[in-house]
Amino acid sequence: MKHRFEVVVTLRPGLLDxxxxxxxxxLPAMGWTNVSDVRVGKHIVLTVDTGSExxxxxxxxxxxxxxxxxxxxxxxxxxxTEEVGG
Amino acid sequence: MSGPRVGVVTFPxxxxxxxxxxxxxxxxxxxxxxxxxxxxxxxxxxxxxxxxFSYGDYLRCxxxxxxxxxxxxxxxxxxxxxxxxxxCNGFQILCEAGxxxxxxxxxRSLRFICRVVxxxxxxxxxxxxxxxxxxxxxxxxVKHGEGQFVAGAEDxxxxxxxxxxxFRYCAPDGTVDDAHNVNGAANAIAGVRNDSGNVVGLMPHPxxxxxxxxxxxxxxxxxASLLSRALARV
Numbered sequence: 001m002k003h004r005f006e007v008v009v010t011l012r013p014g015l016l017d018x019x020x021x022x023x024x025x026x027l028p029a030m031g032w033t034n035v036s037d038v039r040v041g042k043h044i045v046l047t048v049d050t051g052s053e054x055x056x057x058x059x060x061x062x063x064x065x066x067x068x069x070x071x072x073x074x075x076x077x078x079x080x081t082e083e084v085g086g
Numbered sequence: 087m088s089g090p091r092v093g094v095v096t097f098p099x100x101x102x103x104x105x106x107x108x109x110x111x112x113x114x115x116x117x118x119x120x121x122x123x124x125x126x127x128x129x130x131x132x133x134x135x136x137x138x139f140s141y142g143d144y145l146r147c148x149x150x151x152x153x154x155x156x157x158x159x160x161x162x163x164x165x166x167x168x169x170x171x172x173x174c175n176g177f178q179i180l181c182e183a184g185x186x187x188x189x190x191x192x193x194r195s196l197r198f199i200c201r202v203v204x205x206x207x208x209x210x211x212x213x214x215x216x217x218x219x220x221x222x223x224x225x226x227x228v229k230h231g232e233g234q235f236v237a238g239a240e241d242x243x244x245x246x247x248x249x250x251x252x253f254r255y256c257a258p259d260g261t262v263d264d265a266h267n268v269n270g271a272a273n274a275i276a277g278v279r280n281d282s283g284n285v286v287g288l289m290p291h292p293x294x295x296x297x298x299x300x301x302x303x304x305x306x307x308x309x310a311s312l313l314s315r316a317l318a319r320v
Binding site: 011022042068072 | 145146149150153181182187188189191192193194195196234236237238239241270
């Protein structure tokens, strides 16, 4: 059974996000003066083939902790899941 | 050849492995090339993880290299008290591997920085600073895009409280201030060590600062310290 996951990795709150800051800095020049708290992260999409959605999610959680994110600086959210064919 | 054996690991994308081997040789040690995919440490007395862009810096700097087969042996070597030095990308790999506290993120300026900086030695308790005096200022080049040291509030307090900071960016006279904090690092931290004092990582490149014909020589005392640590294990 295959399940598709989206993993969203962002810098933890309180850590300066230089990329987010640069983007935020460029928006007022384009007329958008009401934007704050811009944060840039990573979006990882993957498919896991395993027995159940529960075991697939457990595996994604472990992969997120050990490789996909660095818990020292990043938070991770595991988003939508859907069963895919096969 | 004689002198202590210092292993330098080459990962796919390492750049400074040859300079590190050459610097070790010029300082009187034996540089020993180690390969990321092997598990053989070739009987070395100290290990350097060199700079570069292992695995293209994909995902996060050092995140993939840290799972290379040789890293298991390096963790074992470090746990047994062996001296391990991570320079630049090597520092990032050691942080990712959990051998050192904190992490390195994009420079505050968002720019790649390539220049000589002044760094202040904060402790003699590391494989690179044996015999050096806290407060000493060394000139060493940096060249990195992601060298801003960060840590969570608790980790940072522990790093400072336990004296784990080994180097800080500073003015030529040793003053630490924001103007000389080249990449925006927390507390201007340029290098840290582990609790037991045998693993150290730093963003500046001592291996590029040993030959007076091509620039400053701030790397010499650091590599001399590493060689004496390595010699003590022969």
